[in-house]
Amino acid sequence: MLEIRNLHAEIDGKKILNGLTLTVNDGEIAAIMGPNGSGKSTLSYVIAGREGYEVTEGEVLLNGANVLEMDASERAARGVFLAFQYPLEIPGVTTMTFLKACMNAQRKARGEAEFSTPDFMKRVRAGADRIGVPQDMLRRALNVGFSGGEKKRMEVLQMSLLEPTFAILDETDSGLDIDALRVVADGVNALRDPKRSFMVITHYQRLLDYIVPDTVHVLSKGRIVKTGGKELALELEANGYRDYIGEAA
Numbered sequence: 182m183l184e185i186r187n188l189h190a191e192i193d194g195k196k197i198l199n200g201l202t203l204t205v206n207d208g209e210i211a212a213i214m215g216p217n218g219s220g221k222s223t224l225s226y227v228i229a230g231r232e233g234y235e236v237t238e239g240e241v242l243l244n245g246a247n248v249l250e251m252d253a254s255e256r257a258a259r260g261v262f263l264a265f266q267y268p269l270e271i272p273g274v275t276t277m278t279f280l281k282a283c284m285n286a287q288r289k290a291r292g293e294a295e296f297s298t299p300d301f302m303k304r305v306r307a308g309a310d311r312i313g314v315p316q317d318m319l320r321r322a323l324n325v326g327f328s329g330g331e332k333k334r335m336e337v338l339q340m341s342l343l344e345p346t347f348a349i350l351d352e353t354d355s356g357l358d359i360d361a362l363r364v365v366a367d368g369v370n371a372l373r374d375p376k377r378s379f380m381v382i383t384h385y386q387r388l389l390d391y392i393v394p395d396t397v398h399v400l401s402k403g404r405i406v407k408t409g410g411k412e413l414a415l416e417l418e419a420n421g422y423r424d425y426i427g428e429a430a
């Protein structure tokens with residue numbers, strides 16, 4: 182699925198990723214943990230193709246294709262999805278319009294017919310009910326004035342509608358109440374599929390009780406310094422990062 186080899190990336194001349202190597206297999210959920218500032222969000226941006234990041238060395242392959250050569254929309258069309266740590270607000274664009282544009286852009290790029298408006302509405306309404314997004318929120322400007330938890334639910338709604346191949350969730354659990362955490366986890370678990378993989382960035386082991394990862398990776402100073410199974414998250418919760426972050430120096 183996703184193969185990252187010796188990835189080096191910088192922003193404004195500041196080196197953030199330092200030889201990061203990571204493999205996520207088909208159908209896997211990989212949890213990424215690590216101290217603040219270690220490069221987790223940067224990694225998600227570099228995979229999704231956000232502007233401003235310069236890759237100076239290394240490879241990112243999605244099912245064998247070099248994603249670093251693609252622009253962000255091409256990556257999205259190939260099924261890369263990123264739920265932002267800080268979801269963007271788009272004043273003047275209703276959530277419904279935004280969702281329709283995303284879904285149709287993706288279908289178009291794949292050579293599929295666009296959804297008719299009734300078809301699209303049916304899907305969005307059903308998805309919103311599933312994720313617990315009130316229908317009236319769909320008529321509001323995207324994320325403008327949404328609470329922290331509402332923004333995170335909206336990210337999960339987008340993800341479930343776009344049915345990505347490789348989905349990255351960047352601290353989607355932060356700021357969620359207990360019920361919303363379960364909703365988010367159910368949203369992810371419902372999408373689990375042998376042909377779909379997830380990268381779940383989180384600081385807290387708690388989320389991983391609901392979204393059980395296949396692998397857990399510790400990121401420190403721009404590289405993966407430890408890889409383990411789900412028990413690694415429990416160990417980190419108990420001991421912190423001190424046993425691992427020294428190794429990155």
Ligand SMILES: Nc1ncnc2c1ncn2[C@@H]1O[C@H](COP(=O)(O)OP(=O)(O)OP(=O)(O)O)[C@@H](O)[C@H]1O
Pocket residue numbers: 192193195197215216217218219220221222223224266
């Ligand atoms: N535009 C920028 N200019 C300079 N430094 C930046 C820029 N963007 C990010 N950085 C730095 O890159 C480092 C990695 O940031 P990143 O957001 O990837 O960390 P993170 O692991 O996601 O942290 P957190 O757990 O707090 O979300 C930080 O030291 C950050 O200050």
Ligand SMILES: [Mg+2]
Pocket residue numbers: 221222223266351
């Ligand atoms: Mg971050």
